[in-house]
Amino acid sequence: MAEQILKRVVPVVLPLLFLISLAVFLATQMSFAPADRILPGVYMLSINLSLLDYPQAVSALKKLEQDMQKPLTVKYQGKSWLLPMDRVGLKLNCQQEARRAINIGRSGPLWQRFCERRQAYRGIRLEPEIIIDTGLLQQQVSQTAKDIILPPRDAGLIINNDDTVEISPAQSGREIDIQQLRQDIRERLLQQDTSPIELKPVEIPPARTTEEVQAMGVDTLLGMFSTQFDPNNVNRAYNISVAAAALDGLSIRPQEIVSFNEVVGPRSTEAGYKNAPIIINNELVDGLGGGVCQVSSTLYNAVLLANLEVTERANHSLPVPYVPIGRDATVVFDAVDLKFKNNTDYWLYLQSFVTGGRLTVKIFGNHRFKRDVVIRSWVEETYPPRTVVEKDYSLRLGDRVVKQKGAQGYRAASERIVMQDGKVIKVEKLPYSVYKARHQIISQGMAPPASLVKNPDPPGEAVEQDRGNPDVLP
Template identity: 70%
Template sequence: MKKTKYIALSLGLLLIAVVYLASQMSFGATGKILPGVYLLNIDLSGLNEEQALAAAKRLEQSFQQPIMVTYRDYSWSLPLNRVDLRIDCEKEVQRAMQIGRTGSLWQRYQERRQAHEGLRLIPVIFLDIRLLEQVVSEAAEVIMLPPKDAGLIINADNTVEISPGSSGRLVEIGQLEQDIKQALLTNSKKPIELKLIEVPPARTTESVKAMGVDTLLGSYSTEFDPNKVNRAYNVSVAAAAIDGLIVSPQEVISFNEVVGPRSTEAGYKNAPIIVNNELVDGLGGGVCQVSTTLYNAVLLANLEVVERTNHSIPIPYVPIGRDATVVFDAIDFKFKNNTDHWLYIQSIVRGGRLTVKIFGNSKYKRDVIIRSWVDETYHPETVVEKDYGIKMGEWVVKQKGAQGYKAVAERIVMQDGKVIKVEKLPTSIYKARNQIISQGMAPPGSILKTPEVPVEKELIEELSSEEDG
C-alpha cells in the first residue's frame, strides 16, 4: 500500500514538473512557428507560413551573393546567382511549422524544450554542379589546363602520325561545391581556396597507338557541279558526318545511322533526287554521291560490303555498276571492318570534288582493281496514248525513253604483284524507261492544250505506219 502511494506521489511530482517546465515555454499560437525556432540565422518565432516563406526566400537570396575564391596569388569572384543555387523554401518552412506539433507527446515536449533554448534548423543547399563548373572555367581559366586527347594526324602525302595526348589540370568541382555550402552555412567571409586535380585524357597516346592505324588502305573521288548550290551544300553536310569516323575491328557501319535523317533540322536543302527513274526535287539531294563515293573507297580498301543497292538509273559520277543509293529508313549502305585493327575515315570536299579516304593497318594493305561492265541492255518500248487535249494529227513526247542495263562488277585483289582473289560484286539492274507518246485526238474546233514537246517528223511517220499496221 505504501509502495503504491509512493509511485502515485512520484508520478504526480513528475506531472507537476512537466507542467511547470511547459509553463516556462510558450506553446505558440496555432498556425505559427514556436518561439525560439531559427532557419540558420533567421528568426522564425511566431511567424505564420506565408511570413516564414518570405523569410526563407530572403535567406536564399542572400546565399546568391558573389563569393571569393583564390588559388595562390590569384583571386576571383564567383557569381553564385548563375549556378542555380537554392534551398527548398517550402520544405524548410513546413519543417519549422511542425516542430513541437507532431510525433509522440514526449517528442513534442523535447522539441518544445529545444525551441525554448533556441533551435536552429540547417537548410539543405542545392546547386547545379555543371553550371558551377562552367562559371569556374570562365573565371579561373588562367590556372586551368584542359586535358588533350591523343589523335591521328593525316599528312598531305597520306602518311599517318599520332598527336600525343596529355593530362590536364582542373578545379576539383566536388570539393569546391562542399566548400561553398559550408561557407554559406557558417556565414564565413574568408575566400575559398581552390583545389586542383590532374585529369588524364579520355584517349591516351597508348590507346591511339593500339588502334594500329598507320596507312591509307583505299581512296576514291567523285566530281560534282559546285554551281548547283543546294546539291553541293548537301554533299558537304553528309560528307562532314562521316569525316573523322573511327571504326572498331569487326564493326558494321550503317551509312544511315552515321549520317542521320535528311531533314531541314539536320541542315539539308532541296536538290534533285531520283524517284521512279526520274530526277525530281527532294530534300537531301546529293547525299547518294557521298554513299557512292564511300562505297568505292570501301571496295578499294578491300573491306567487306554488307548491304548495297544501286540507283534505278545509271549515274554520271561513277562507272556503271559502282553506285550505292540510300534512303533513310528504307535503303542503306553498310560495310564491315573485316580487319583486326581500327579504321579511320576522312572525307574532303574541295571545290567540286569529293574524296573519301580509309586508313587502317598496313598489314591489310592490298592493291585493288575494280572492273564493271554492261552485261545486258534493255531497250525501252514506245507506248502511244490517245490524248483529246491535243489536236488530231499531232504527236507529243510525254516521256522520253531510256535504255536499261544489267551491269556486273568484280574486285581483283593483288599482293606483291600477284592476284590473290577475284570477287564478284553485287549485280546492278537499271530498268528501261518506256517512251510515252501522246497522240492528238481532239476534233477541229475543240479547246486544246498547247503541245510542249512535238515529235519529230520521222517519228510521226514511224508511229503512223505502226498505227496503220
C-alpha cells in the same frame, strides 16, 4: 501526542518540501515565454530570436539570408576571385526555420520539452539548413574561375595533307570539386567565417586514351575515290554535303558491318535535305535527298579500292554519269542499302568531304592490309529502247511530239583485281549490274483543227513501235 503526529508528518513533509524546492529551483533554470513566441535564449547562429513571434522570426531570418548572399572569396594557387553567392541559388527556408525555433520546448515528449527549456535558459544556437543549387554553383565557378578549368582532350587521329596518319595524344582535364566547394561554403557560413575558401581541383581523365587510339592500328590510307558534281545545282550539291558530313570521321571496329542508311539516316527535311533530281521508275524526277546516291556510289568505289568486303549493294535502274558503268550503288532509306564489312583485324577510319564540285571518300586502316587494287567494268549486253505512241487530244491531228527520249539499257560486268608486291593475288568477279532501257514516248495528236481538248484521264491506249528518236515528228 504531538510528538507522534510530528513523527508521522515529518517523513511526508520533508520529501514534499524537497520536491517543491527542487521544482522551484529547476523552474528558475528554465526558459518560459507566451505560446506564440520563441523562448528566450534561442538563437539562429548569431541572430537572437528570443520572444519573437512567427512573422518577426521570419523577417529576422530573411536578413540572415541576405547576409549569407554576400560574395565570398575563393582562391587557388595565389589567385583569388569573388564568388557571387546571390547567383548560386543560396537560400534559407525561413518559414520552416521560424517554426522550428517556436517549437523549441513545446513539442515532443515531456522530458524532451523540459530538457529543451533548460537548454534555452543557458542559450541554444540553432544552425539553419543552407540550400545551394549545385548546377548554378558549377556555372558561376566556371565563369568566375575559368582560368583554372581545363577540359579533357581525347586522343584522336590526325590525317595530314599527304594522307599520312598521326596520333593526337590524350590530355587529362581539370575542374573544381563542386561538392567539396558546396560543403566548404556551408561550413564557412555556419561558422560566419568570411576568410577565403581554397578551391580543390580534381583531375578529369579523357574518354579515349592515347593507348586506346594506338591499339586501333590506323596508320595508312587503304583506298580512296572521288567523283565530280555541278556545284551550281545548289540543292543537289547541298544534299551531297549533308550526306558526306554524316560519314566523315566514322570509326569502324574490326569485323563490323556498316550500313550506309544507318549512318546517314533518313533523307528528310528535318535532317536538312532538299529536293533535287532522283531516279524513280526509270525516270528523273525531283525528290527529297537527291544527290545522296552519289555519296553512296563514291563510298562503294572507295570500299572496293580498300579491298573491303561488300555485303549488300544495288545498282540504279539507269546508268549514272559520275561513276563508270557497273560501279554505282543506289540507296533508299528503309528499302535499299549499301553495306560493307571491315574484314581486317584493325579499326578503319573514314574521311568524307566536299571541295568545290568534288566529293572524296578516303578509308584509312592498318598497313598490313594495304593492297593495290584495280577495278574494271564493261558492258556485256545492250537493250535497245522501244518506242511507245500515246494518243494526245491536246495536240492537233497529225502532230507528233517526243514526250520522253529513249535510252539504251545495259548489262554490265565488273571485277576487282587485287595485287601485292606487283603480283596479282586475287581476281574477284563483282555482281552484274542491269540497267533497264528507257522507252521513247511519242505523243500522237488526235484533235481535229479548232477542237483541241484536254487529254482524258486516264490517257488513251498506247501503241508500241520500233522507230527513231526525233524530238518532233511531222
